[in-house]
Amino acid sequence: MTANANTVNIKSDESYHHGDLRAAAIALGLEKLASQEVPDLGLRAIARELGVSATALYRHFANKDALLDALAVEGIRQLGLCQKKAAGSAESKNAQFRATGEAYVNWAVANPALFAITFSRRTSGDLADPEGGENEAFRQLQAGISSVLPQLGPRSDRASAAMHAWSLVHGLANLILLGQIRNDPEVIRSVVAHTFGLERTDPDCA
Incomplete structure (x- = not known):
């Protein structure tokens, strides 16, 4: 696994500004x-590691499911940004898609x-509806389809x-x-290329 989350600073309840505790909890979850x-993504465990009371964290998340939903939203955001970065490094429309x-x-x-x-939660309705939530990943696919x-x-x-x-x-x-399939960049490129007979490119994103 790779660590994409920010380092979490341990603070007391009083030292968190409004919104900081929610962001810190999501960062620690990631x-x-x-x-x-x-x-252990239980709110009490997260609160303990952040050095705050469970009561303080419950002001931002009603329960563990609420935290998991927030992590799923962040996951789809990160995935979309990764795709956007990869497309930006390619030249032709087919290569971008x-x-x-x-x-x-x-x-x-x-x-x-x-x-x-990310894909086990129902955080924003139909993930295939680009207007139904913060699904940057599907927006990238929609944009690619429109281009190619x-x-x-x-x-x-x-x-x-x-x-x-x-x-x-x-x-x-x-x-x-x-x-079931080996994690081979060449295999990934080849399989994805068959989607619409697209040309090859080498995106640098993980």
Whole structure:
């Protein structure tokens, strides 16, 4: 696993400004997901490690599920930013779209625990609805579809094509994480390239 979270500073209840405690709890949750095989994401455990009272943390999260939902929202945000960065390093439209697909798989494999939580929560309705929540990852797929397949007319057609691409990279990531397919960059590039016969590129994002 890789640690993508910020370092958490231990503070007392009084030393946190408004909003800081919520951000610190999310950061610690991300850190635990990245570094521990079986992380304890209970609010009391998080509060104890932050050096604050459980009561203070309950002001920001009603329960453990609320914290997991917040981690899922952060996961989809990080995944989308990873895809956006990868697309920005490619030149042609096809290469940009391919880069977002490869980045999706690479991010999932590099962040398995966060990936699992991200797609096990229902944080913002239908993940395939770009207006239904903070799903930057699916917006990247929608934008890629519009660029490489401009002939698609209705919005529903573009959404279906994006879901086709999403299903492929999501399934590939899970197969790698389950050990059914080896984690080989060449294999990832080749499989993603078959989505719409896209040209090859080498995105640098994990």
